[in-house]
Amino acid sequence: MKKEVSDLVLYFLEHHSSSVTAVEEEVCRNKRSLQACIDDVNQYLIKENREVIRIDTMNGNITINESTREGLYYILKHGKMIELNYIAPEMRESLLLIKLCITDENPALQDLADLVQVSKNTALQDLKRIKNILSEKLIELNYTRKNGYSVSGEEFKIRKLFIEEIKRVLAAQFGFSFLWRLGFLNKEDIFFLRQRLINMEKKLSIALTDEQIDDLPVVLYLLIQRMKHSNASWQAEFDLADMEQSNEIQTLKRMFWDSHLDDEDKTYLALQVLSSNMLESVLAISSSNELSMAVRTTIDMVDTQLATNLLNKTELLTKILLHLRPAIYRIRFNLPIQNPLTEQFIAEYPAMFAIISKSVFPIEKCIDASISKEELVYLAMIIQAWIYRTEEKQEYAFRALVVCRNGTSVSKLLLETLKDMFSHIQFMGAYAERHFKEHEQEVDFIFSTVPLNTPKKTFIVKPFLNRAARLEIRNAIDKHINHNADKKARELTYYLKEHINEENYQFVHDKIVDFFNKSPNLKMERSTNSRLFSFKKEHILFLDETIHWQDALAFAIKPLLSRGSITKNYSQKLYEIFERESDRMMLGPHVYLPHAQPSDGVHKQDFSILICRNQIQMPDTRFAKIIVVLAPSDYHLHVPTLLHLNELFLEEDSFNKIVSALNTEDALKIINKEKGGDPHE
Amino acid sequence: MKTVIVACGSGVATSQTVASKVKKILNENGVKANVEAVDIKSLDQYIKTSHVYIAITKAKKEYDIPTLNGIAFLTGMGMKEETEKLISLLKS
Numbered sequence: 001m002k003k004e005v006s007d008l009v010l011y012f013l014e015h016h017s018s019s020v021t022a023v024e025e026e027v028c029r030n031k032r033s034l035q036a037c038i039d040d041v042n043q044y045l046i047k048e049n050r051e052v053i054r055i056d057t058m059n060g061n062i063t064i065n066e067s068t069r070e071g072l073y074y075i076l077k078h079g080k081m082i083e084l085n086y087i088a089p090e091m092r093e094s095l096l097l098i099k100l101c102i103t104d105e106n107p108a109l110q111d112l113a114d115l116v117q118v119s120k121n122t123a124l125q126d127l128k129r130i131k132n133i134l135s136e137k138l139i140e141l142n143y144t145r146k147n148g149y150s151v152s153g154e155e156f157k158i159r160k161l162f163i164e165e166i167k168r169v170l171a172a173q174f175g176f177s178f179l180w181r182l183g184f185l186n187k188e189d190i191f192f193l194r195q196r197l198i199n200m201e202k203k204l205s206i207a208l209t210d211e212q213i214d215d216l217p218v219v220l221y222l223l224i225q226r227m228k229h230s231n232a233s234w235q236a237e238f239d240l241a242d243m244e245q246s247n248e249i250q251t252l253k254r255m256f257w258d259s260h261l262d263d264e265d266k267t268y269l270a271l272q273v274l275s276s277n278m279l280e281s282v283l284a285i286s287s288s289n290e291l292s293m294a295v296r297t298t299i300d301m302v303d304t305q306l307a308t309n310l311l312n313k314t315e316l317l318t319k320i321l322l323h324l325r326p327a328i329y330r331i332r333f334n335l336p337i338q339n340p341l342t343e344q345f346i347a348e349y350p351a352m353f354a355i356i357s358k359s360v361f362p363i364e365k366c367i368d369a370s371i372s373k374e375e376l377v378y379l380a381m382i383i384q385a386w387i388y389r390t391e392e393k394q395e396y397a398f399r400a401l402v403v404c405r406n407g408t409s410v411s412k413l414l415l416e417t418l419k420d421m422f423s424h425i426q427f428m429g430a431y432a433e434r435h436f437k438e439h440e441q442e443v444d445f446i447f448s449t450v451p452l453n454t455p456k457k458t459f460i461v462k463p464f465l466n467r468a469a470r471l472e473i474r475n476a477i478d479k480h481i482n483h484n485a486d487k488k489a490r491e492l493t494y495y496l497k498e499h500i501n502e503e504n505y506q507f508v509h510d511k512i513v514d515f516f517n518k519s520p521n522l523k524m525e526r527s528t529n530s531r532l533f534s535f536k537k538e539h540i541l542f543l544d545e546t547i548h549w550q551d552a553l554a555f556a557i558k559p560l561l562s563r564g565s566i567t568k569n570y571s572q573k574l575y576e577i578f579e580r581e582s583d584r585m586m587l588g589p590h591v592y593l594p595h596a597q598p599s600d601g602v603h604k605q606d607f608s609i610l611i612c613r614n615q616i617q618m619p620d621t622r623f624a625k626i627i628v629v630l631a632p633s634d635y636h637l638h639v640p641t642l643l644h645l646n647e648l649f650l651e652e653d654s655f656n657k658i659v660s661a662l663n664t665e666d667a668l669k670i671i672n673k674e675k676g677g678d679p680h681e
Numbered sequence: 682m683k684t685v686i687v688a689c690g691s692g693v694a695t696s697q698t699v700a701s702k703v704k705k706i707l708n709e710n711g712v713k714a715n716v717e718a719v720d721i722k723s724l725d726q727y728i729k730t731s732h733v734y735i736a737i738t739k740a741k742k743e744y745d746i747p748t749l750n751g752i753a754f755l756t757g758m759g760m761k762e763e764t765e766k767l768i769s770l771l772k773s
Contacts, residue, residue, distance in 0.1 A: 507713050584737050585695060589756045595694050630694050642698040643705075650757045 008037045009072050012053065012064050013451045014458055020060035045071045066455070073453035091172060092116045092126050093133070094165045095182060097151075100130075100141075101162045102184065102225040106148035115182060137161055155232040159223070159268070166222055170215045171340070185221060193217035196255045200273065204248055210433040210450075211405040212276045220269055224256070227265045248274060275329035291328075294366035295320050299383075301359040308387060316386050319412075323382060324363070331369045339374040341410065341464045346377065348466060349384055356380040381413045388416035396426035397494035398487070403436045403448035410463050417465050418447055421474060424494055444487065445477070485516035533641040535671050538563075539607050540664040546614045549582075549624070550575065553594055556610040556629040566631045567601030574600075574629070583620035587628055587642060588649025592618055595630035605633040607641070611659060611667060625659050645671070683771050684715045686727045687751055689737035696737055699751045703735065706754075706764055707771070714771050733770050 004027075011027045012018070023034060042052040050071040054063045064072070087095065096112055107115075113123035127149065131141040139153035139161065151158060169175040179185050194217040201207055208216065252270035259266070295317055303310045310316060346353045356379050364370050371379075402418060404411035411430035419427050428439055433450060440446070446458045459476055462469050481487045489512035493505060500508050541556055553575065560566045573596035578585060587593040608629040615623035628645065632638045648654040654670050661667035685703060689696035700718035707714055719727045721738055728734060728744050737751035747770050753759035 501711070504711060507708075507711075581738070584689060584752060586752050586755045587698070589758060591756075593694060632694055636697065638694055639697045639701050642694055643701055646698065646702065646755055 004033065005037050005040055006076065008034070009041060009075050010451055010460065012062075013069065013072050013076065013453075014460055015064075018062045018064075020055060020062060023062065041072070041075065044075065048074075069455075070453050073451060076451045087116050087118075087178065089126065091169065091175075091178065092118065093130055094169045095178060096123075096126055097130055097133075097165045098162065098169070098179075098184060098222065099182075100149060100151050101158065102222060102229055104229040106150045108148045112149065134161070155230070158230075158232075159226065162226060163219060163223070163272075166219050167215065170218060176214075176218065179218065179222075184225075185218065190217045190221050193220050193255075197273070200252060200255060203251060207432065207435075208273075208276055209405060209411075213432075213434065214405075216273060216276060219272060220256075223269060223272065224259055224261065227259075227261050227268075233262070233264065271329055271333055275326045275333070291324065291363070291366050292317065292321060294362040295324065297362040298359050301362075302355055302383060305355045305359070306387070310383070310386060316383070319386075320379065320382055323378060327375055327378065328367050331371055331375060332367060339377050341381070342374050342377045344464050344466070345381060348464075349380065352380050352384050353377065356383065381410065385412040385416040388413075388420045397424040397490045398422075398444040399426045399428060399442060400445040400447060401428040401436060401439055401443050402430040403433055403446060403450065403452060404430050404463060405433060405450055414447075414449070414461070414463055414465065417470070418461075418473075421470060422477070424491065447473075485513045488516055489513045532644050532672075533605065533607060533638070535607065535609070535668055537664045537668070539609055540667045540671070541608060541610045542613060542664075543610055543616070544613045546616060549616055549618050552610065552612065552616050552624075552627060553578065553629065556594075556608040556627055559608055560606050560629065560631050563606060565602065565604050565606035567603070570596055570601035570631065573597070579619045582618045583622070587646055588626070588655070590615075590623060590625035591645075591649045592624045592627045593630060593642070594627065595632060598632050598634055602631045602633050604631075605637055606631040609667075609671070611661065682713055682715050683732040684717065684730060685733045685735060685767070685771070686724075686731045687716065687718045687735040687737065688721045688724050688727075689751070695755070696751070699735060699737060699754050702754050703767070707768070710764075710768055712768055712771050733767060735767075 007027050038053050045052050048071050050067045051065055053068055095116055109120055109123055113120045134141050137157055139151055139158055142150050142152055197216060249270045252273050253266040256266050256269055299313055356376055360371055402415045404414055415427055415430045440454055440456055446456050447461050448458055449463045452458055461473055481491055489509050492512055493509045538559060557571045574594050577596055578594040585593045610627040612625055618624050657670045658667055687696045687700040696718040700716050704716045734744055734746050734748045735751040736748050749763050749767055753763040
């Protein structure tokens, strides 16, 4: 798959919806190539019978719906659109090595060249390099004209190298697809191995990491091929007696009941599973046994060398024991282990690495083996993560979870790093890709090291966050929150929480969301709206006579008609309605509000305030002191002004001042006086 | 959140103004509610999903939900009583 396309697919998985402009900014600068990429992806989606990525031609918005997202997820997960015409040299070496280990046919140079689709000459160069690699490990690459190529050496060493190569291929992008397309795998067998592994997890109450549940079946399958195709038998470098009795090994060996392998090979396979990193395990760990004592000594030693105190050491002890269980199998049986973060960690935390290196000798003594650099880094990561742990706070603005395909130590460090970075996010924990769905609904964000099929906002992060990566993720989150009114409001409410009455939380939050949700235009409009009608001389009228209400109304309406604010029809309607419902058309005590609807003939908003010095009897038989004739231009514009007037009328002092005003100026002084605070709500 | 609806029969100004005023009063009292001015023609429909009806029009029929006098909020006459009733209805 072209990098451009995979970048784009990843972007869409992370963002769910977007716009052409945003994509151009972030992924693909060229409009034409963006269109080409989307066409490619859509072609695939159509084949899969899924909905395509839609671009709104009007506004450039890109919509990704549920079905599309799932399709995109599978594109990345299984490398569906991958081009296999070219295989990089390192990948070729690994694939050739694997081939040589699982075949008993002793392939000729041409066979190997065809396999990885290069010329004979290139294949020969590859094989030369392989020969060098192998000789370093005391394994021989043999060639005879008659018999072709083969590897020979101690089976233990070959298997170790073999597994390393498989894991290397699987770790590379589309590694699985390479193995599959070169015909190394049988999908059905792999599927069954995977199912059996999942059953084993239940039986032994362990949870393998996602990475393991994906990779182990492949490793086991290829190992079985190796065992079947080579006559060499495996000689354990160590005494199996004490292990053989272990219930776990016996249980795991039954996983391979139909493989026709001898008992020792089955043990070897079982050890592969047992030595794999696990997320959790309830395998009994006695706290009084030797190992646990040794670990405690190590923890205490580390503690004295650190500037900070390690909190909750018993919990840390359990954590380390959980990790050590499979690790001990690896260490004692010298099984291959890859910790991709080894060098990076040592570079970033040299002091921590040094302290751990100095402090593990009690454990080494206990297991009677020395701990490799990779394993040391794993231990250091667990303890570093522990230091990041701070006292849990009670309140958070957001909830998030972490999805990590790697084992406990990697995901723990990632989790704690993130916790440390975002004090306002409550982290539910680190989960395997297979398990995060159970908690998906409870969170606002997901931090993941792999693309996920989820409607939640996902941030793809590296398993190891260095300074630059931390900055990048912080920016990404800020940006996301800034574009999301609800989340922005929550962040703001959280920030102000000490100053907000707790029971008003939701209310304040809703208000802020309201505010953010209004587009800039609307906000402008609203602020214009909220401006009160500015009353001028011509809006204020006085009436000294005691006349019929119709005449009084006519007197107040006349200026509206002459200003062209209303039509004859509007005034007609107004009389009709007011006669019928005057008792409902109030704006204060003894204040009447005759009005009709905008559609009855209003050209522009207008008011007439008629101050009746002598009370005038209204249709409802009561007396009016003030009549406010309203010409509403729409359904909302007048509301702030009416509320303002209502407030004035309800206050005895201002009401009296208006009623007893000697002239328009006096009345206007009161009416146009801005009250403290926003009269509009 | 509970919903309060305000409806008036003829004009447009009164129900809008009462709704705004009620919102403001509720805010000041720290009571959360959704206050809406609605068209009298679709009142029956709104009544079903609302908790309190503030009437400005003359009641033509009885409704199942508590009904308050909207004019009180404008004239100030009986406003205190109606406000107390409203708040206790929304808090219950």
